Amino acid sequence: MAVGSDTFPATMHPVAGFRLGVASAGIKKPGRRDVVLMEIAPGSTVAGVFTLNAFCAAPVQVCKRHLQTHISRYLLTNTGNANAGTGAQGLDDAQRCISAVAQLCDVAAEEVLPFSTGVIGEPLPVDKILAVLGDAKADLKEDNWTLAAEGILTTDTRLKGSSVQLEINGQTVTLTGISKGSGMIQPNMATMLGYVATDAKIAQPALQTLLSSATQRSFNRITVDSDTSTNDSCILAATGASGVEISSEADLAQFSAALDQLMIELAHAIIRDGEGATKFVAIEVEKAAAQQEALDVAFTVAHSPLVKTALFASDANWGRILAAVGRAGVDQLDIDALQIYLDDVCIVENGGRALSYTEEAGAAVMAQQDIRIRIVLNRGDVNEIVWTTDLSHDYVTINADYRS
Amino acid sequence: MAVGSDTFPATMHPVAGFRLGVASAGIKKPGRRDVVLMEIAPGSTVAGVFTLNAFCAAPVQVCKRHLQTHISRYLLTNTGNANAGTGAQGLDDAQRCISAVAQLCDVAAEEVLPFSTGVIGEPLPVDKILAVLGDAKADLKEDNWTLAAEGILTTDTRLKGSSVQLEINGQTVTLTGISKGSGMIQPNMATMLGYVATDAKIAQPALQTLLSSATQRSFNRITVDSDTSTNDSCILAATGASGVEISSEADLAQFSAALDQLMIELAHAIIRDGEGATKFVAIEVEKAAAQQEALDVAFTVAHSPLVKTALFASDANWGRILAAVGRAGVDQLDIDALQIYLDDVCIVENGGRALSYTEEAGAAVMAQQDIRIRIVLNRGDVNEIVWTTDLSHDYVTINADYRS
Numbered sequence: 077m078a079v080g081s082d083t084f085p086a087t088m089h090p091v092a093g094f095r096l097g098v099a100s101a102g103i104k105k106p107g108r109r110d111v112v113l114m115e116i117a118p119g120s121t122v123a124g125v126f127t128l129n130a131f132c133a134a135p136v137q138v139c140k141r142h143l144q145t146h147i148s149r150y151l152l153t154n155t156g157n158a159n160a161g162t163g164a165q166g167l168d169d170a171q172r173c174i175s176a177v178a179q180l181c182d183v184a185a186e187e188v189l190p191f192s193t194g195v196i197g198e199p200l201p202v203d204k205i206l207a208v209l210g211d212a213k214a215d216l217k218e219d220n221w222t223l224a225a226e227g228i229l230t231t232d233t234r235l236k237g238s239s240v241q242l243e244i245n246g247q248t249v250t251l252t253g254i255s256k257g258s259g260m261i262q263p264n265m266a267t268m269l270g271y272v273a274t275d276a277k278i279a280q281p282a283l284q285t286l287l288s289s290a291t292q293r294s295f296n297r298i299t300v301d302s303d304t305s306t307n308d309s310c311i312l313a314a315t316g317a318s319g320v321e322i323s324s325e326a327d328l329a330q331f332s333a334a335l336d337q338l339m340i341e342l343a344h345a346i347i348r349d350g351e352g353a354t355k356f357v358a359i360e361v362e363k364a365a366a367q368q369e370a371l372d373v374a375f376t377v378a379h380s381p382l383v384k385t386a387l388f389a390s391d392a393n394w395g396r397i398l399a400a401v402g403r404a405g406v407d408q409l410d411i412d413a414l415q416i417y418l419d420d421v422c423i424v425e426n427g428g429r430a431l432s433y434t435e436e437a438g439a440a441v442m443a444q445q446d447i448r449i450r451i452v453l454n455r456g457d458v459n460e461i462v463w464t465t466d467l468s469h470d471y472v473t474i475n476a477d478y479r480s
Numbered sequence: 481m482a483v484g485s486d487t488f489p490a491t492m493h494p495v496a497g498f499r500l501g502v503a504s505a506g507i508k509k510p511g512r513r514d515v516v517l518m519e520i521a522p523g524s525t526v527a528g529v530f531t532l533n534a535f536c537a538a539p540v541q542v543c544k545r546h547l548q549t550h551i552s553r554y555l556l557t558n559t560g561n562a563n564a565g566t567g568a569q570g571l572d573d574a575q576r577c578i579s580a581v582a583q584l585c586d587v588a589a590e591e592v593l594p595f596s597t598g599v600i601g602e603p604l605p606v607d608k609i610l611a612v613l614g615d616a617k618a619d620l621k622e623d624n625w626t627l628a629a630e631g632i633l634t635t636d637t638r639l640k641g642s643s644v645q646l647e648i649n650g651q652t653v654t655l656t657g658i659s660k661g662s663g664m665i666q667p668n669m670a671t672m673l674g675y676v677a678t679d680a681k682i683a684q685p686a687l688q689t690l691l692s693s694a695t696q697r698s699f700n701r702i703t704v705d706s707d708t709s710t711n712d713s714c715i716l717a718a719t720g721a722s723g724v725e726i727s728s729e730a731d732l733a734q735f736s737a738a739l740d741q742l743m744i745e746l747a748h749a750i751i752r753d754g755e756g757a758t759k760f761v762a763i764e765v766e767k768a769a770a771q772q773e774a775l776d777v778a779f780t781v782a783h784s785p786l787v788k789t790a791l792f793a794s795d796a797n798w799g800r801i802l803a804a805v806g807r808a809g810v811d812q813l814d815i816d817a818l819q820i821y822l823d824d825v826c827i828v829e830n831g832g833r834a835l836s837y838t839e840e841a842g843a844a845v846m847a848q849q850d851i852r853i854r855i856v857l858n859r860g861d862v863n864e865i866v867w868t869t870d871l872s873h874d875y876v877t878i879n880a881d882y883r884s
Contacts, residue, residue, distance in 0.1 A: 130813040131806030131831075161802045163816075163832030196799025197833050260786060260803065301785040303800070304807035381705040381785075381871075382664060385879035395600025396707070398565045399664065402535030403708035409534040412567075427535075428567030429601050467785075468880075472873050475789035 079348045079356040079445050084235040088221035089250045093117035093315025094273040096224040097215035099208035103201055104156030104194065111205055112227040113212035114151040114271060120315040122148045123284040125291050127308035134159045134166030135190035136309060142186045149187040150177050151311060155230050159192040159200040160306040169200040176206050180213055193230055193269055193307055225254040228269050232258045236345035238338045244327055247320045249276045251334055255342040259351040259475065260303045270295065270310035270342055276331060277316030279323065286332055287312040294339035298463045300350040302379045347463045352471030355387045359462045360450045369406050370460035373451055376404035384467030392438030394423040401451060417450040483752045483760040483849050488639040492625035493654045497521035497719025498677040500628040501619035503612035507605055508560030508598065515609055516631040517616035518555040518675065524719045526552045527688040529695050531712035538563045538570030539594035540713060546590045553591040555715060556581050559634050563596040563604040564710040573604040580610050584617055597634055597673055597711055629658040632673050636662045640749035642742045648731055651724045653680045655738055659746040663755040663879065664707040674714035674746055680735060681720030683727065690736055691716040698743035702867045704754040706783045751867045756875030759791045759851055763866045766856045773810050774864035777855055780808035788871030796842030798827040805855060821854040
């Protein structure tokens with residue numbers, strides 16, 4: 077199940093200097109594309125953001141270490157096994173995989189980053205992965221984003237990608253990215269596997285700032301089930317192959333806006349493909365006194381099982397939204413001063429049901445696949461937005477009927 | 481659905497000086513017992529704890545005000561309508577109900593406390609309630625706890641009660657209580673309606689301390705769905721009719737232990753009857769550095785939809801427990817130092833799956849209806865325990881298929 081029409085772009089613009097190769101190692105299912113190798117041309121810059129879960133997976137620990145000392149040249153991803161909760165053995169296994177890539181591609185092991193996604197707590201089937209590294213390397217090409225988007229999926233039902241070209245100082249810059257994720261989604265740093273590449277030339281510190289800032293506005297603003305993954309990782313590589321250098325404040329701002337938009341599209345694709353999702357819900361908190369209180373309110377509503385089941389039922393049960401706002405921990409919240417809207421229908425004002433509200437108007441909004449819940453706190457001038465799904469029978473089925 | 485066998489006691493000991501009466505106002509369903517009046521003898525002391533949800537219902541606002549200035553003589557409860565999110569009209573409606581009780585029973589309105597539970601955001605049907613106050617008053621008797629336990633239920637499928645007698649200085653003291661609640665359950669002060677009475681004689685400040693302390697160990701340690709209600713209220717009345725005065729430290733300690741036990745039983749009854757529950761799960765966090773971090777870990781695990789669906793599936797998917805512990809926000813958590821157990825089966829140690837662990841041993845525990853998840857942090861000497869349910873298809877059905 078997924079919400080609305082497929083948003084994967086018809087055209088995924090290749091990024092000069094960034095090649096992708098796919099192979100089938102049979103980690104979980106025979107024949108499934110489950111190993112993806114990405115190659116970043118020499119002279120590029122690379123930035124990364126990773127999960128803040130204390131139980132971060134072995135590959136995440138390796139990525140963070142390598143990014144501090146080396147510019148990455150290869151990204152190796154496997155699905156079907158998260159290599160998380162695997163202790164010292166997991167670190168050894170990740171090391172064996174990237175050492176093999178390093179040898180095959182003639183780079184240092186520290187120039188390779190490992191990524192894993194799938195079941196937690198089982199030993200990584202290293203030999204299966206090593207056996208197909210040659211296939212993945214032989215498959216490397218710039219025009220391979222769509223197959224790579226398929227190769228990184230697990231319980232996802234759709235490919236997730238976004239691709240834009242923009243003019244900076246009269247020259248064309250390309251930005252293309254893919255992501256995966258469907259359950260265990262409340263990214264707290266970045267979501268479970270996102271890869272974005274550009275042919276712009278951007279210095280590393282600026283690149284990291286751009287990625288961190290875009291992550292805050294995209295992956296860190298979505299939640300399916302409040303469960304932050306052990307493996308969340310997002311990488312941004314800038315190959316510079318376009319010859320367009322981005323360093324002035326104006327150029328950075330223009331690029332930043334395009335990157336934000338691309339990463340928001342990747343994040344939205346994850347929500348639309350959220351486990352069991354039948355609704356795509358934007359929760360907009362306006363006029364908060366501080367960013368944290370806006371996020372607290374938005375995420376409390378987004379995580380409320382009662383709000384989520386009402387969304388699944390298309391039931392304008394606004395009392396549940398109100399109860400969630402009330403328990404969000406906002407200091408000295410004046411319930412008489414706030415308003416709550418479903419799209420443009422005011423449902424709550426003056427501490428109770430809005431006088432203008434009718435069940436028919438509320439039901440009409442709730443019947444939609446795309447719904448905006450707008451909460452105007454009237455305490456300050458901070459706005460935040462979080463995207464989420466409903467809670468359906470299929471979510472329970474997906475997560476109760478098999479080991480994911 | 482409910483977990484395990486019914487725990488409602490065969491004998492609910494009457495409490496001298498505390499009478500209960502029940503009536504049918506037809507608020508939501510014709511013929512259903514939905515109005516309960518309780519009478520507290522003159523000379524009693526009364527304590528209360530209430531929801532911390534900022535959107536606290538009109539009756540909760542009235543209760544808090546009246547308890548500050550008067551010793552309550554009557555408690556009026558209606559089900560089928562929460563009188564929450566009802567603004568100024570809600571306060572007027574609550575006032576009309578208690579004024580009618582005051583007139584009927586010849587006390588001041590400030591000596592009456594109102595309680596409402598049911599759907600949020602609809603006007604209280606005051607006239608229906610006023611019409612049956614005479615019936616409820618005529619029904620008042622000390623031996624009426626079981627009918628009252630029925631009269632306060634909403635989506636509950638079972639009566640919830642507990643009753644004990646203890647010897648203090650050679651004299652018998654009785655403690656009897658009832659509660660209700662099944663969904664919108666993460667009490668943050670007390671749960672949606674609990675009433676406890678004793679015939680001991682206890683001064684008001686001590687009574688409030690006893691109630692607050694027992695609430696911390698019982699209702700504030702349970703969660704079904706993380707949704708703190710707008711109407712949570714719990715009242716403890718001490719009539720003194722036994723003639724046993726409790727004021728010495730030793731007597732208070734003995735009484736406190738009995739009260740804790742009684743309120744824990746009432747809280748457990750709510751979890752066993754949690755919406756859609758098929759499992760009763762105790763989450764024990766041991767050797768934490770501080771109480772808050774112990775509770776953060778316990779509630780994060782208790783609220784994780786992925787842990788809850790694995791519990792529903794009886795799937796020993798320990799990776800989900802580990803991921804939840806990892807995102808609980810514990811500062812500088814050393815994942816290599818902690819252990820996680822299912823009952824007495826060690827599942828996680830040294831940052832990964834325990835060497836001694838077998839799927840069979842884990843599966844055997846998960847197949848039980850009662851399950852203990854024990855998380856030993858090895859950071860200090862603080863222990864906490866939280867009780868919760870699984871997340872089943874029935875939870876979604878109950879909350880998606882009709883307006884509750």
